[in-house]
Amino acid sequence: MKRMRSKTLLPALSTILLAGGAFAEDNLTKLGQFKTTGVTEFTTIAQDAPAANSIRNILRSIELPPGFTIDLYALVPDARHMAMAPQGTALFVGTKKEKVWVVMDRDGDNIGDEVKDFAPSLTFDIPNGVAFSDDGFLFIAERNRVMMYPAAEFFHESPDVVAVPIVPQGSLIPVEEESYNHTARVIKVGPDNKLYISLGQPFNVAPPEKLALYNETGIGGIIRMDRDGSNREVYTYGVRNSVGHDFNPANGELWWTDNQVDGMGDLIPPGELNRQTEMGQHFGHPWYGGGNVRTNEYRGQDVPVEVVMPVVEMDAHAADLGMSFYTGDMFPAKYHGGIFSAQHGSWNRTDPIGARVMFTGVNPDGSVGETMVFASGWLNKNGEYDGRPVDVAQMKDGSILVSDDFANAIYRITYAN
Numbered sequence: 001m002k003r004m005r006s007k008t009l010l011p012a013l014s015t016i017l018l019a020g021g022a023f024a025e026d027n028l029t030k031l032g033q034f035k036t037t038g039v040t041e042f043t044t045i046a047q048d049a050p051a052a053n054s055i056r057n058i059l060r061s062i063e064l065p066p067g068f069t070i071d072l073y074a075l076v077p078d079a080r081h082m083a084m085a086p087q088g089t090a091l092f093v094g095t096k097k098e099k100v101w102v103v104m105d106r107d108g109d110n111i112g113d114e115v116k117d118f119a120p121s122l123t124f125d126i127p128n129g130v131a132f133s134d135d136g137f138l139f140i141a142e143r144n145r146v147m148m149y150p151a152a153e154f155f156h157e158s159p160d161v162v163a164v165p166i167v168p169q170g171s172l173i174p175v176e177e178e179s180y181n182h183t184a185r186v187i188k189v190g191p192d193n194k195l196y197i198s199l200g201q202p203f204n205v206a207p208p209e210k211l212a213l214y215n216e217t218g219i220g221g222i223i224r225m226d227r228d229g230s231n232r233e234v235y236t237y238g239v240r241n242s243v244g245h246d247f248n249p250a251n252g253e254l255w256w257t258d259n260q261v262d263g264m265g266d267l268i269p270p271g272e273l274n275r276q277t278e279m280g281q282h283f284g285h286p287w288y289g290g291g292n293v294r295t296n297e298y299r300g301q302d303v304p305v306e307v308v309m310p311v312v313e314m315d316a317h318a319a320d321l322g323m324s325f326y327t328g329d330m331f332p333a334k335y336h337g338g339i340f341s342a343q344h345g346s347w348n349r350t351d352p353i354g355a356r357v358m359f360t361g362v363n364p365d366g367s368v369g370e371t372m373v374f375a376s377g378w379l380n381k382n383g384e385y386d387g388r389p390v391d392v393a394q395m396k397d398g399s400i401l402v403s404d405d406f407a408n409a410i411y412r413i414t415y416a417n
Helices: 006-018 021-032 050-059 208-217
Strands: 068-075 082-084 090-093 101-104 114-117 129-132 137-141 146-150 164-167 187-189 195-199 221-225 233-236 245-247 254-258 271-276 288-290 312-314 320-325 339-343 356-362 368-375 389-394 400-404 409-415
Touching (some): 050 068, 050 409, 082 129, 082 389, 082 400, 129 195, 137 187, 271 320, 271 368, 339 389
Parallel strands (some): 129 187
Antiparallel strands (some): 068 409, 129 137, 137 146, 146 164, 195 221, 221 233, 271 312, 339 356, 400 409
16 A cells, blocks of 8 residues: 655645545545545654654663663654554554554564554544553544544554544534643543543633533543443543543542642642542542642632542642553562553643653552652753653553653553563
């Protein structure tokens, strides 16, 4: 199949986007009828670009516990949340732009050797959230739509794929609530075989006149629905902007990170790692800005809900994003059943902090253990970012992958005794 590099396709892609939504909807209709769209080209990303060597040089400065090694896995533009296909043949990578990427390791050397866009006949709108079900269905959560792609692990070899809008465009949130802020959705398939989707609220602190609507629709929370989009309900309340969640494989409980209120100073409020033990719990926003720190906007007011406080308070403004429970056996026993989470790094702090991977232990009874820095060094000695981790995913061999939307890369971390 003929392939072209990114720069070659930019004019054509611009023409497609200017044509408006009609083109995308027409192609979606064709795909639903198992018809071809006429799109034949992929955008491919060269893996031998000069940036690869520059990133490898930066990785020499990354600090890890003894026995661990970090390497470049693939060059992936705007790499955000990741989903490894069930049979391990392909990694799907979401972005905050208009692409979902597929990374292939065809020669089995644990380095991505082919990166191309998924379903190029479709137009995506902030397709940050990607998730697979165990039986091979890919779900992609966009700004205001959720799509399902059967057998994407194998059908991605064609530019035309089966595409099913389980939450049609404009139906995930009210259209009038669409925003440019806090639009990176995260989606996971829960142990109950339902979809869990985070819906960040668009304000720094949600105003009173929005609270009823947000409670009803799940904005500023996490919603749950069946895999066909039916039986939607609000599972979690009081979230500011969660961009990472996963389920404890030991007991099925939902854990998630939350980015907290800006503009309150360098040291407050803390970032959060939360443990949810039942449906309907409230985690404090907008009355709390993070941890037990009250927001200026609601200070002094009675809190009308029972609030569940975070199990871990992270450094303020470190921007805790993607997280994943570790279920592999490559790493030492202390990491088994714990959480690896990515800190994107601060933008609103006098002395920058973050840009690292954290580890939080989880005890056999489901309670939280110790939190520590696992991988650091992307924030260099000059206080500049050489990378900004976003998400953590596990490979079948027990190694972990870390995405980075600043360096446009994915890293692989391994352990050798």
